[in-house]
Amino acid sequence: MARAESTRTPTRIQREKTEAILAAALDIFAAEGFRGATLDQIAEAAGLSKPNLLYYFDSKEAIHQTLLERLLDTWLNPLRQIDPAGDPLKELGAYIQRKLEMSRDMPRESRLFANEILRGAPHMSPATMAALKALVDEKVAIINGWAKAxxxxxxxPYHLIFSIWATTQHYADFEVQVRGILGPSEDGHHHDASAFLSRLYTRGLTPG
Structure with missing residues (x-):
């Protein structure tokens, strides 16, 4: 468990140390994966001793789960923002852009989430998965309504959402591959990706 976060009124120093641990762990987990990461690595990156780290979190699993719980809420915000009253093509186009921006701005978080899913989501609770499914089902109903109209x-609509996840998160999860093929870019080739995906989905979703 996250010991410091369970304290009723954590001190400023406790909050700062907790955030330092989580920031360091995000770097380590994104680079090494869950299995490759160690508490010693996280403690060193956070500027703490291992016993000091264990005052705040009692295990590597506890740190990982805390990061995932925080991340999932952020990760779902772009999907939540799809407005059923809006123009369908504009709403879905804006969703794609938000996902690309997250891929550009939060590559470590994207890789952390991808690694968890690839491992069978052992640190995602049934309640968390149920919340994810409920939100996707809600947006699927909206997309179905647009199509019927x-x-x-x-x-x-499920495979549409899956394809958006795959095409946008690719630029974070496979950043090394993208850079190896296309060469370095200040924005990680996100401008070109945005133009391509906007055209691809607009043409695919425009009624024939």
């Missing part, structure tokens, strides 16, 4: 092409 003839406002967008009738496509399987």
């Amino acid at each position: 003839g406002r967008i092409e009738a496509l399987d």
Whole structure:
């Protein structure tokens, strides 16, 4: 468990140390994966001794789970913002852009989440997965409504969402591959990716 965070009124120093541990752990987990990361590495990166770190978190699992719980709420915000009253193509286009911006601005978080899913999501609780499914189901109903009204092409909305996740998060999760093929870029090639994906999805979703 996260000991310091369970304190009713954590001190400023406790809050700062907790955040330092989580920031260091994010770097280590993103680079090494859960199995490759160690408490010693996290403690060193946070500027703490291992016993001091264990005052705040009693295990590597506790740190990882805290990061995931914080991340998932942030990760779902772009999907939450899809407005059923808006123009379908604009709403879905804006969602794609928000996901690309997260890929550009939060690559470590993206890799942390991807690694957790690839491992079978052992640190994501059933309640967390249920919340994810409920939100996706809610947005699928909206997309289905748009399709039935003839406002967008009738496509399987679940696979549409999966494809958006895959194409946008690719630029964070496979950053090394993108850079190796396309060369270095100040924005990680996100401007070009944005133009391409906007055109791809607009054409695919425009009713024929």
